[in-house]
Amino acid sequence: MFRARHLLGIEHLSPQEILAVLDLADRYVDLNRRTVKQSDALAGMTQINMFFENSTRTQASFELAGKRLGADVMNMSVAQSSVKKGETLIDTAMTLNAMHPDLLVVRHGSSGAVNLLASKVNCAVLNAGDGRHEHPTQALLDALTIRRAKGRIQRLSIAICGDIAHSRVARSNLILLGKMENRIRLIAPPTLMPAGVGEFGCELFDDMCKGLEGVDVVMMLRLQRERMDGGFIPSEREYYHRYGLDAEKLAHAKPDAIVMHPGPMNRGVEIDGELADDINRSVIQEQVEMGVAVRMACMDLLARNLRADRGAKAAGVMA
Amino acid sequence: MLLSLHKGTAMTLFLENARIIDPEGDTVTTGNVIIDAGQIAAIGAASAPKGAQVIDCGGACLAPGIVDWGVKIGEPGERHKESFRSAGLAAAAGGVTTIIARPDTTPAIDTPEVLEFVTRRAAEASPVRIRHMAALTKGRDGREMTEIGFLLDAGAIAFTDAARVTTDAKVLSRALTYARSLGALVIGHPQEPGLSKGASATSGKFASLRGIPAVHPMAERIGLDRDLGLIEMTGARYHADQITTARSLPALERAKANGLDVTAGVSIHHLTLNEFDVGDYRTFFKLTPPLRSEDDRLAMIDAVASGLIDVIGSFHTPADEESKRLPFEDAASGAVGLQTLLPASLRLFHAGQLTLPQLFRALSLNPARRLGLPQGRMAEGAPADLVLFNPDTPFMLDRFTLASKSKNTPFDGARMEGKVLSTFVAGHQVYGAAS
Numbered sequence: 001m002f003r004a005r006h007l008l009g010i011e012h013l014s015p016q017e018i019l020a021v022l023d024l025a026d027r028y029v030d031l032n033r034r035t036v037k038q039s040d041a042l043a044g045m046t047q048i049n050m051f052f053e054n055s056t057r058t059q060a061s062f063e064l065a066g067k068r069l070g071a072d073v074m075n076m077s078v079a080q081s082s083v084k085k086g087e088t089l090i091d092t093a094m095t096l097n098a099m100h101p102d103l104l105v106v107r108h109g110s111s112g113a114v115n116l117l118a119s120k121v122n123c124a125v126l127n128a129g130d131g132r133h134e135h136p137t138q139a140l141l142d143a144l145t146i147r148r149a150k151g152r153i154q155r156l157s158i159a160i161c162g163d164i165a166h167s168r169v170a171r172s173n174l175i176l177l178g179k180m181e182n183r184i185r186l187i188a189p190p191t192l193m194p195a196g197v198g199e200f201g202c203e204l205f206d207d208m209c210k211g212l213e214g215v216d217v218v219m220m221l222r223l224q225r226e227r228m229d230g231g232f233i234p235s236e237r238e239y240y241h242r243y244g245l246d247a248e249k250l251a252h253a254k255p256d257a258i259v260m261h262p263g264p265m266n267r268g269v270e271i272d273g274e275l276a277d278d279i280n281r282s283v284i285q286e287q288v289e290m291g292v293a294v295r296m297a298c299m300d301l302l303a304r305n306l307r308a309d310r311g312a313k314a315a316g317v318m319a
Numbered sequence: 320m321l322l323s324l325h326k327g328t329a330m331t332l333f334l335e336n337a338r339i340i341d342p343e344g345d346t347v348t349t350g351n352v353i354i355d356a357g358q359i360a361a362i363g364a365a366s367a368p369k370g371a372q373v374i375d376c377g378g379a380c381l382a383p384g385i386v387d388w389g390v391k392i393g394e395p396g397e398r399h400k401e402s403f404r405s406a407g408l409a410a411a412a413g414g415v416t417t418i419i420a421r422p423d424t425t426p427a428i429d430t431p432e433v434l435e436f437v438t439r440r441a442a443e444a445s446p447v448r449i450r451h452m453a454a455l456t457k458g459r460d461g462r463e464m465t466e467i468g469f470l471l472d473a474g475a476i477a478f479t480d481a482a483r484v485t486t487d488a489k490v491l492s493r494a495l496t497y498a499r500s501l502g503a504l505v506i507g508h509p510q511e512p513g514l515s516k517g518a519s520a521t522s523g524k525f526a527s528l529r530g531i532p533a534v535h536p537m538a539e540r541i542g543l544d545r546d547l548g549l550i551e552m553t554g555a556r557y558h559a560d561q562i563t564t565a566r567s568l569p570a571l572e573r574a575k576a577n578g579l580d581v582t583a584g585v586s587i588h589h590l591t592l593n594e595f596d597v598g599d600y601r602t603f604f605k606l607t608p609p610l611r612s613e614d615d616r617l618a619m620i621d622a623v624a625s626g627l628i629d630v631i632g633s634f635h636t637p638a639d640e641e642s643k644r645l646p647f648e649d650a651a652s653g654a655v656g657l658q659t660l661l662p663a664s665l666r667l668f669h670a671g672q673l674t675l676p677q678l679f680r681a682l683s684l685n686p687a688r689r690l691g692l693p694q695g696r697m698a699e700g701a702p703a704d705l706v707l708f709n710p711d712t713p714f715m716l717d718r719f720t721l722a723s724k725s726k727n728t729p730f731d732g733a734r735m736e737g738k739v740l741s742t743f744v745a746g747h748q749v750y751g752a753a754s
Contacts, residue, residue: 011528088641088644088645089645089646090644108646110646110647110648110649111529111530111531111600111646111647111648112529112530112531112599112600112646112647112648113646115599115600116600116644116645116646130530131530131646131648132530133529133530134530168530171527171528171530194527195522195523195524195526195527195533195535196522196523196524196525196526196527197524197527199524200524200528
C-alpha cells in the first residue's frame with residue numbers, strides 16, 4: 001500500500017498511503033504507552049538525523065522513534081560540522097551516504113533542499129521540514145490526532161490560522177486535509193496569506209471570528225518571526241488582538257471543536273496560555289505524543305520498502 | 320567542426336539553392352547569394368561568378384546571422400565559466416554572428432581601460448564578432464555615472480548596469496541626461512528591487528506550493544513605469560532588456576505611441592518556458608526575471624509578432640555546476656543560450672506563432688538596427704554575416720555537447736528542431752556542421 005522510497009512531502013502521497021501510515025501509527029501509539037517500548041522494525045539499521053535548522057522537539061521525536069524501533073541513531077549537529085566550513089549540502093550528503101545509512105532525517109532552511117539531497121543518496125530520506133515547503137510528518141501527526149479525537153479524518157470543517165505564508169506546516173496540512181476531502185478555511189492577515197492559495201480549493205478569511213464559524217478543528221500556527229524580513233504585521237499586541245486564539249474567538253467554533261498547535265507556542269502572541277492548557281479543548285500534548293508514533297510508522301514503512309528494493313536488486317544480480 | 324578564425328581576405332562564395340530569409344522585406348524566396356569581400360554582393364543571381372567557390376545549400380534556410388544582445392562572458396574574472404573563445408565557439412555553432420556582451424563582469428567594464436582590454440581579448444579569441452556594453456555607473460553601484468564619453472570613444476555600444484537596478488532616480492536621471500547629449504543608448508532592467516528582493520519565482524499558486532520566495536509580476540511594471548517616466552523627462556534613448564509579463568505591455572505600447580525613443584527585448588526562455596518548468600526545484604530553470612505564467616508567455620509571443628517587443632535574445636548567463644547544485648533559493652540565476660537560441664526560437668515557428676522573417680527581425684535585424692550596426696540585413700552591401708540552417712532537423716539536446724564552458728541549459732534532454740549547417744562572419748565560414 002505504501003510505495004514511496006522517500007517521504008519528501010504529502011504532495012506525493014495518495015489517500016490510501018496516508019491511511020496506511022495512520023493505521024500503523026495507531027498501533028505504535030499502543031506500543032509507546034507500554035513500559036517496554038521496543039520493536040525490532042529497524043533492527044540493525046542506521047538512522048542519521050541532520051538538522052540544518054535548530055530544533056529540539058522534532059529532533060527528539062525522530063530520535064526516540066528510531067531508538068524505539070531498534071535503529072542506531074546518530075544526531076548530526078550542524079553547528080559543529082563541516083557545513084560551517086563551507087562544504088556544500090551535496091558534499092555533506094555524499095560523505096554521509098558513503099557511511100551507508102539506511103534512513104536520513106533532514107531539516108533544512110531552504111525549500112527543496114531535502115528533495116535535492118534525496119536525489120543524491122541511496123537511502124530513504126525523510127523530510128523533517130524544508131524552508132517553507134513541506135513538513136509531512138507534522139501533517140500526518142495532526143491527521144492522526146484529529147482522527148483519534150473526532151473519529152474520522154474526512155468531511156470535517158478545519159480552520160488553519162495565523163502565519164500561513166511562512167509555514168511549511170500549513171502547506172503540508174492543506175494538501176493532506178484536501179486529499180482527505182475536508183473543508184479548509186485559511187485565516188490570516190492578508191500580508192501573511194500566500195499568493196494564489198485560493199486556487200487550492202479552500203476558503204480565505206481575514207476576520208478570525210467569521211473564519212471560525214462552526215468549525216470542528218482549529219489549527220493555530222506559530223508566528224515565524226525568524227523567517228520574516230520585517231513589516232508583515234504592525235505589532236504583536238495588535239496581532240494577538242485580531243488573530244490570537246482566546247475563549248471569546250473560539251466560541252464561534254463548534255462547542256466540541258478541538259484546538260491544535262504544532263509548537264513551540266508563543267503564548268500571548270497567537271494563543272491564549274490558559275486555552276492552550278485547557279485539556280477539554282486543547283490537544284496540543286496529544287499532538288506531541290502522536291508525533292513519535294507517526295514517525296515510527298513512517299520509518300517502518302520506508303524501511304520495508306528499502307528492504308524490498310534491496311532484495312529485488314540482489315535477486316536481479318543473482319539472476 | 321570549427322574552422323579557423325576569419326583572417327585575411329575572404330573568398331568569393333556562391334551559395335546556391337537557398338531559402339533566403341529577408342526580415343526587412345518580410346519574404347522567403349528560393350535562390351542564390353553571392354558573397355564577395357566580406358559583403359553580400361548579390362541576391363538572386365543566376366550563375367556563379369568566375370572563380371567563386373560554389374556551396375550547394377540544398378534548399379536549407381539562409382538568414383542574417385543572429386545579433387545576440389545581452390550575453391554574459393566570464394572575462395574578466397570568471398574565465399572558468401566562459402571565455403571569449405568558448406563563447407565565440409558556442410555562438411558560431413548556434414548561428415550567432417555578433418555577440419553584444421554585458422558589462423557585469425568582475426571587475427565591471429566601467430573604464431575605457433577595461434573596455435580596451437576586453438575588446439582586444441575578444442578580437443584575438445572569438446570567431447564571431449563581439450561588441451561590449453559598458454556599465455552605466457561606476458562599479459555598477461548606482462551612485463556615480465561612468466565616463467560615458469570616453470567609453471563611447473573606446474567602442475562601447477551601449478550602457479547598462481545589467482540586472483542591477485539603479486535605485487536612486489536622481490543618479491539615473493543625470494546619467495540619462497548626460498547619455499542623451501552624446502546620443503548613447505541606455506539599457507534598463509525594469510524591476511522594482513524592493514519588491515523583488517530575495518525572490519526566485521513569480522508569485523502565484525505554484526510558488527506558494529513549492530514554498531519559494533516570490534515576486535509579483537507588477538514589480539516589473541513598476542520598474543518600467545519609473546524608467547519610462549525618466550525617459551520622458553530626459554529624452555534619452557532607452558531599451559528595456561527584458562519585458563516578461565503582460566502587465567508591462569500597455570505601458571510599453573503607450574510610451575512608443577507617445578514617441579519616446581524606447582525599444583524592448585525578451586529572453587527566448589520566457590518565450591518557450593513557463594513557471595511550471597521549475598518542477599521539483601530544477602535550478603537550471605532559475606532565471607532573472609523568474610519564469611512567468613503561461614498567459615504571460617503567450618502574451619510575449621504576441622508582442623514579438625506585433626513588433627511591440629523588438630528583440631529576442633538568449634541572455635546567455637554561464638554558471639558552473641557548483642553554483643547550480645544548491646537549494647533553489649541559494650542557486651545562481653541564469654542559463655546559457657548562445658547555442659540553443661536558434662532551435663528554441665524555431666519552436667515558435669513550428670508552432671505557427673511566428674514566421675521565419677518575423678523571427679529574424681527580432682533575432683538579427685532589430686538588435687543591429689537599434690545598436691547602429693550594419694549587420695542583420697539580407698541586402699546587397701550588407702556584411703556577409705549569415706547562418707545556413709535546416710529548420711526541420713530533429714535532435715535531442717545533450718548539454719555536454721554544448722561548446723560553452725558552462726552547461727547550465729534548461730533544454731537538457733529536450734526535443735528540438737533546427738540544426739545550424741554553416742555560420743559565416745564577414746564572408747568567412749566560422750562553423751560548418753560535420754557532414
